Amino acid sequence: MGKRKAPPAVSQGPRKRVGKWFFQFPRGRLVVEAEKKKEDPPKLPPVCGEPPAWAETRTELSDAIPWFRMVQGGMHQLDKVLLGALIDSDSGPRAFMDDEIVLTTLWVIVPPSELEIANDQSGGGKQKEDGKWELTKGHGESAKGIPxxxxxxxxxxxxxxxxxxxxxxLRRKLPHRFNILAYFRVSYIWFEKYNGTTFGRIRYDKVDLAEKSWWAAEGSGEPVPLDRRRNGRPESRQCSTCHQLSFRVYDQGWMCLQSTCRRFWKIGESDPPLDLTYNSAFLRFREDPDESLLPYSSLVPDLLSTFPNDISDYHFSPITLKGIVCPLCRKCVSRKWWNGWWCTDPSDSTASSCRFNKRLDMPPVSLRSVVPDLEIGAIKRAVGPNPKPPHQIPPDVQFSRAYLKLTYHIERVGSVTHFMANRDTLGRPNGPNDLFAQLQAANLGLRRNRLRTMAEGTLTKHFATNYGVPYKFTVDMPSNYNIRFSEAPLAVMHALGRLTWAARTVAGEDTLPNELLLVGYFETMSMGYHDDGESGLGPTVTTLSLGGRATMKVRMKREYYLGFHKSRDDLVKDDPVLVGCCKYEERIALKGEFDNRSITKEQYDQRRTEIFKTVIKPGQVKPLIEMRLQHGDFVVMHGANLQKYYEHSVETSDKLRYALTARYIKPKNEAERRAGEFQLTSDMEYNGE
Known part of the structure; x- marks a missing residue:
């Protein structure tokens, strides 16, 4: 039976307004729509200046500013010392800010989108429908952030x-999404109650009181000189019960502000009113300047000035992955490109964009500096009997002149094959030794891409470029950074010839990739556990490792290992019960009863839940396969469900490593199909020698 044709488009009739509703009559059908009103944001007065640095995303901010390395959360601490804080969204009841002080609630200095992080950090709150917050869980002296x-x-x-x-x-219009204010001192910490819930409060005082704050209102006057200020301390009393001093914070009267005291939050014997006003003496109070009050680092560091001009030994070190502050526009800029920092994407031709860039001329890295053995490669790779831990799969071993082949069979799923290269194959023309040098000399277009599943702006730890059919699993790779095979460097095509041979050796002659992801790793870079589960992915994924060493681990995905998701009642549908999973013997026997229709689906799920309740502390899922990859090695993962049920990770240990991974991905259109077409010349084809 053919597919039914979609009905023709309905022409829309006139819209008639009745109160807050619109009535519309398309061809005799009545459609009622609620009018959606969007309130215009209030017009705020501008500030008088510009921040010393700013950022569009928290990732860029935390990349460049050492005292606030918080992609999520609102308080950054190091060695249990508070170094930085973020004020954004609703700052809680009775929050206050002027040109020199900030009074805020410890539990809510993060945006509403990061509510769960805020709850974990320093107490409890939830966002209401109007975008504001309300306390749901109190906290005391030991809550995170307060110590x-x-x-x-x-x-x-x-x-x-x-x-x-x-x-x-602040109630003033800020110039950017995130703006660095200045350095402040923590001058007072106390506790309050709101709707019966106890929470912590903190007062920050600006350190440099002589200089006018850039966030002061436009047209406002200069700050009062220090020698003309009256910095008398506000009224304070010692509590007769806990014997601790507390400032008088509010006009309505003095209260003990120690949360553990039984007279806490009382004016005399009564609870204070809900509408409290700050005591003017408390707001006017300023600490005297103190030369011993110092920050952890510069407010706006200059990373580029620390790089020597005549030495390039730092180019592949982790420090070069940090962000910088653009010296022209003061924007925090993450390191996205292999060869340096660009304030604006080079492909952006917007006239108003800042054109600053700092290019790093990446020096060539020799194999000698990344291969630790006395010689570059072993004449013959061999392994003897080596008992694996009980949770790991033992491999089948095959020898050849060019490779030692280890095949790990995963029952009912597929296999993982490790080709360990011998010296003879490494040194052949256009072989791994040549490819390592050729890739460094080529313009590969490597860049770090944005992760979809993380906070806005979060980048991968590695650099990558894609060739052939687009591959975007877990990352947003710009379309202009996907390169056709017809435009790929020769080194990439020579590597593709080798990858095609390895894939066909394992999966058969019909296997032909149409996509290649080239990843560049600096020293200590890694790729956490993930799968290659792109939509339309073929059953075979093949990787060639060049340069530095790496450790690759394969493990069962947690939900299939346990049989349930986050909650034991949230069962995995169609549980495959894989060999090596938790409670395997009990689960496979139960699954047999269900498959034989001895029990119903309801009984099956109920008994599965009973089994899972006996799992007290699941712990981490251990890897079933662990491979030490060296220069010139291949890994071939083969199996239609391998990426569905299993995941893998990679840790790099040397200065520079390339990983080239080839797959087949079903093209979505003719343009993608053409992008994945390639023709290997005779010198690009590889026969396994």
Missing amino acids: AARTSMATKTAVGIVIGDQNTI
């Missing part, structure tokens, strides 16, 4: 503050 803030105050360590343009306390 670090007290240590910062005791050690006289200045705290950097970032303010986002979604904050609700």
Whole structure:
């Protein structure tokens, strides 16, 4: 039976407004739509200046600013000392800010989109429908953030503050999404109650009181000179019960602000009113300047100035993956490109874009510097009897002149084959030794791409370029960075010839990839556990490793290992019960009963749940396969469900490593099909020697 044709488009009739509703009559059918009103954001007065640095995303901010390395969360601490804080979105009840001080709630200095992180950090809250917050769980002295803030105050360590343009306390228009304010000191920490819930409060005072704050209102006057200020301390009293001092914070009266005291949050014997106003003496109070009050680092560091001009030994070190602050526009810029930093994507031709860039001329890396053996490769790779841990799969071993072949068979799923290269094959023309040098000399277009599943702007730890059919699993790779095979460098095509041979050796002569992902790793870079589960992915994934060593691990995905998702009641549908999974014997016997129709689906799920309740602490899933990859090695993962049920990780240990991975991905259109077409010349074809 053919597919039914879609009905013709319905022409829309006139819309008539009745109250807040629209009535529309398309061809006799009544459609009622609620009018959606979008309130215009309030017009805020501008600030008088520009921040010393700014960022479009938190990732760029944390890449470039050492005192705020928080992609998620609102308080950054190091060695239990508070170094930086973010003010964004609703800052809680009675929050206050002016040109020199900030009073905020410890539990809510992060955007609403990061609510779970905020709850874990320092107490509990939830976002209401109006975008504001309400407390749902109190916290005491030991809550995260409070001890670090007290240590910062005791050690006289200045705290950097970032303010986002979604904050609700400054009430001025900020120039950028995230703006660095200045260095502040933690001058007071206390506790309050709101709707019966106890929470912590913190006061930050600007360190440099002589200089006018850039976030002051446009047209405002200069700050009062320090010698003309009256910095008398606000009223304080010692509690007769806990004997601790507390400032008088509110006009309505003095209260003990120690959360553990039984007289906490009382004016006399009564609860304070909900509408409290700050005491003017408390707001006016400023600490005297203190030369011993110092920050962890510069407010805006200059990473580029630390790189020597005449030495290039740092080019592949982890420090070069940090972000910089553009010296022209002051934007925080992440390291996205293999050969340096660009304030704006080079493909962006917008006239107003900042054109600053700092290019790194990546020096060539010799095999000698990344291969630790006395010679480059072994004449013959061999392995003897080596008992594996009980949770790991023993391999089948085959020898040849060019490779030692280890095949790990995963029952009912597929196989993972490790080709360990001997010296003879490494040194052949256009072989691994030549390819390692040729790739360094070629313009590969390597870049770090944005991860879809992480916070906005989060980049991969590695650099990559894709050739052939687009491959975008877990990352957003710009379309202009996907290169046809017809435009690929010769070194890539020679590698593709070798990858095609390895794939066909394992999976058969019909196997032909149409995509190649080239990944470049610096020293200590890694790729965490993941699968290659692109839509339309073929059953065979083949990788060639060049340069530095790496460790590759393969393990069962956690949900299939356990049989349930986060909750034991959230069962995995169509549980395959893989060999090596948790409670395998019990689960496979039960699955046999269900497959034989001895029990119903309801009984099967109920008994599965009973089995899973006996799993007290699942712990980490252990790898079933662990391979030490060396220069010139192949890994071939083969099996239609291998990427569905299993995941793998890679850890690199040397200065420079390339990984070239070939797959077949079903093209979505004719343009993708053409991008994946290639023709190997005779010198590109490989026969396994």
